[in-house]
Amino acid sequence: xxxxxxxxxxxxxxxxxxxxxxxxxxxxxxxxxxxxxxxxxxxxxxxxxxxxxxxxxxxxxxxxxxxxxxxxxxxxxxxxxxxxxxxxxxxxxxxxxxxxxxxxxxxxxxxxxxxxxxxxxxxxxxxxxxxxxxxxxxxxxxxxxxxxxxxxxxxxxxxxxxxxxxxxxxxxxxxxxxxxxxxxxxxxxxxxxxxxxxxxxxxxxxxxxxxxxxxxxxxxxxxxxxxxxxxxxxxxxxxxxxxxxxxxxxxxxxxxxxxxxxxxxxxxxxxxxxxxxxxxxxxxxxxxxxxxxxxxxxxxxxxxxxxxxxxxxxxxxxxxxxxxxxxxxxxxxxxxxxxxxxxxxxxxxxxxxxxxxxxxxxxxxxxxxxxxxxxxxxxxxx
Numbered sequence: 001x002x003x004x005x006x007x008x009x010x011x012x013x014x015x016x017x018x019x020x021x022x023x024x025x026x027x028x029x030x031x032x033x034x035x036x037x038x039x040x041x042x043x044x045x046x047x048x049x050x051x052x053x054x055x056x057x058x059x060x061x062x063x064x065x066x067x068x069x070x071x072x073x074x075x076x077x078x079x080x081x082x083x084x085x086x087x088x089x090x091x092x093x094x095x096x097x098x099x100x101x102x103x104x105x106x107x108x109x110x111x112x113x114x115x116x117x118x119x120x121x122x123x124x125x126x127x128x129x130x131x132x133x134x135x136x137x138x139x140x141x142x143x144x145x146x147x148x149x150x151x152x153x154x155x156x157x158x159x160x161x162x163x164x165x166x167x168x169x170x171x172x173x174x175x176x177x178x179x180x181x182x183x184x185x186x187x188x189x190x191x192x193x194x195x196x197x198x199x200x201x202x203x204x205x206x207x208x209x210x211x212x213x214x215x216x217x218x219x220x221x222x223x224x225x226x227x228x229x230x231x232x233x234x235x236x237x238x239x240x241x242x243x244x245x246x247x248x249x250x251x252x253x254x255x256x257x258x259x260x261x262x263x264x265x266x267x268x269x270x271x272x273x274x275x276x277x278x279x280x281x282x283x284x285x286x287x288x289x290x291x292x293x294x295x296x297x298x299x300x301x302x303x304x305x306x307x308x309x310x311x312x313x314x315x316x317x318x319x320x321x322x323x324x325x326x327x328x329x330x331x332x333x334x335x336x337x338x339x340x341x342x343x344x345x346x347x348x349x350x351x352x353x354x355x356x357x358x359x360x361x362x363x364x365x366x367x368x369x370x371x372x373x374x375x376x377x378x379x380x381x382x
Contacts, residue, residue, distance in 0.1 A: 001125055005099055008034055008071045009128050013101070015044040015053065016073045016136050021187040021214040022046040025288040027140035031057040031072040033065060033095070040064035048215055052077065054086040058093050066094035073133045075104040075126070078113040087116045100126040101133035105141040105369060134370040139189060139291030141369045142311065148285040149292040150368060153301055154185055154314040156356075157330040158322045163298060164201075166326035177354025178316045182295070183210035185314065189291035191219040191243075191284055195300035196228050199235065206235045206242075219243060219289060223275055223300060227254035227265070236261045245275055245283075277307050302333025305343065311368040313345065315359040346372045 015030030023029070023045045031053040033041035041064070043056030051059075054076055058065055076086035076098070090098060098117055103126060104110055117124050134141065142150035156174035157163050165171055172179075186192055186208045194206065199222060208218045220235055220242035227250045229235075235242055241264050246255070248267045255265050268279050284292055294304055304310050315330070336342040345361040352358070362371045 001099065001128055004037060005071070005125070005128060008032055008039070008069075009073075009099060009101055011039070011042075012071045012073050013129060013132055013136065015042055016133070018044045019046065019053075020136070021212060021216075022048070024139075024190055024216050024290055025143075027074055027137040029053040029072065029074045029137075031070060033057045033061040033068050033070050035061070035064045035068045040068060046215065050083055052083060052086050055083070055089050058089055058095075061093075068093075068095050069097040069099065070095050071099045073101045073129075074137060075100050075102065075109055075111070075113045076117070077104070077106075077109050078116045079108045085113075085116075087113050087120075090117065091120045091122065095122065097123040097125075099128055100124065101129050102126075102137065105137075106144045131370070138312075138368055138370045142367065143285060143288075143290040145369070146285075146367070148281050149191070149289045150189075151281070151292050151294060151304060151309050151311045152185065152189060152314065153294040153296075153304060153310045153312070154182060154316065155296055155301060155330045156182070156316040156318065158318055158320045160321050160323060161330045162322040162327040163296065163330050164328040165322050166324060166328070173320070174316050174318045175354035175356050178318065178356040178358075180210070181314075181316060181353045181356075181358065183208060185293050186210065186218055187212055187214050189218075189293045190216060190289045191221050191292045193221040193223065193280075193292055193294045193300070195297055195303075196222060196224040197299060198295070198297045199224070199229055199233060201297070203230075203234050205238045207238050219284075219287070221245070221280075221284070221292070223280070223303075224250075225270065225275060226250050227258060229258060229263070231257045231261050236263060245280055247275065273307070274303060277303060277309055281309065298328050298330065298332035301331045302335075305331060305363075306333060308343070308363070308365045310363055311366045311371070313361045313363065315361065316353070317357045317359065319355055319357075348372050 012030040019028030029045045031043045041057040041061030043053040045053045078087045139150040206220045220239040222244045225247045343363045349360040
């Protein structure tokens with residue numbers, strides 16, 4: 001594969017990024033159709049439009065498809081779902097070469113699309129910018145292979161790892177750009193989770209307020225063992241049917257009051273550490289939640305970390321120091337008793353948002369197929 005292949009695949013990846021917030025519960029996919037070294041058609045997937053990226057790109061090419069090359073960020077599907085197979089559309093259009101960035105992790109596809117194209121005489125190259133494509137479909141890949149959502153934690157903190165001053169629990173730590181980054185994560189993921197401590201301290205809205213369109217409403221999730229969420233909480237006023245997990249023995253009168261305000265209450269078993277988070281993730285996975293954003297607070301971050309349920313962690317670091325023994329730490333709980341027992345992270349990226357610095361880090365136990373801890377070759381599949 002040459003430099004022109006790299007150039008066209010990068011453009012296909014840019015189109016796939018347009019799918020973020022629009023494709024779920026399907027994966028974000030981009031495709032370009034190239035005829036005589038020029039782009040003849042472009043397409044990306046939006047769940048509401050049904051047509052996949054390849055079909056939209058073929059339509060955009062308006063007949064300039066015979067002998068063309070298709071660059072697609074995810075292996076074309078070969079099965080009937082909401083739409084006919086994209087493999088058939090590419091073959092019928094006369095495409096003679098397909099360059100695929102990533103083999104589809106969906107067991108219904110997973111190499112079958114590539115095999116079908118080759119059986120029809122289409123030249124297929126795969127693996128170009130595979131890692132970049134894997135990052136874009138990370139939530140989908142996690143869910144389609146396990147039935148569980150990708151768990152992405154995010155914390156805004158000071159240089160010394162504090163999320164709030166002792167005397168001002170609701171004070172702002174990160175910059176305006178840092179807060180916009182949080183909404184960029186809310187755009188990409190399907191659900192947002194906090195604990196009751198955050199609700200009582202900040203009375204947050206917990207909705208998506210970014211500039212780009214988000215087709216699937218963000219599901220608001222609260223861990224609230226005893227249903228202490230106030231019936232007049234802002235999250236109940238601005239979100240359609242927020243989901244509140246509680247203990248089986250939570251007060252019934254509080255449940256009725258919250259249900260009257262539109263909340264859905266899901267009682268769960270609890271253990272010494274609190275609500276069973278594995279059951280929380282299973283329930284969300286059953287609702288086709290591909291990606292879950294955990295925004296805290298301190299005890300919630302510890303609960304997910306200590307249970308080894310975090311797949312990726314974004315640390316948004318503000319250039320300030322709070323100090324003191326009573327300022328709230330980014331991760332609370334009892335902590336790890338020894339340095340040897342603490343989980344190790346691999347920092348995949350670091351970048352600036354305004355005056356803040358963002359670290360994108362994966363714990364060694366991450367179950368994300370895009371984790372940098374995985375030792376995979378360029379030709380490896382999921």
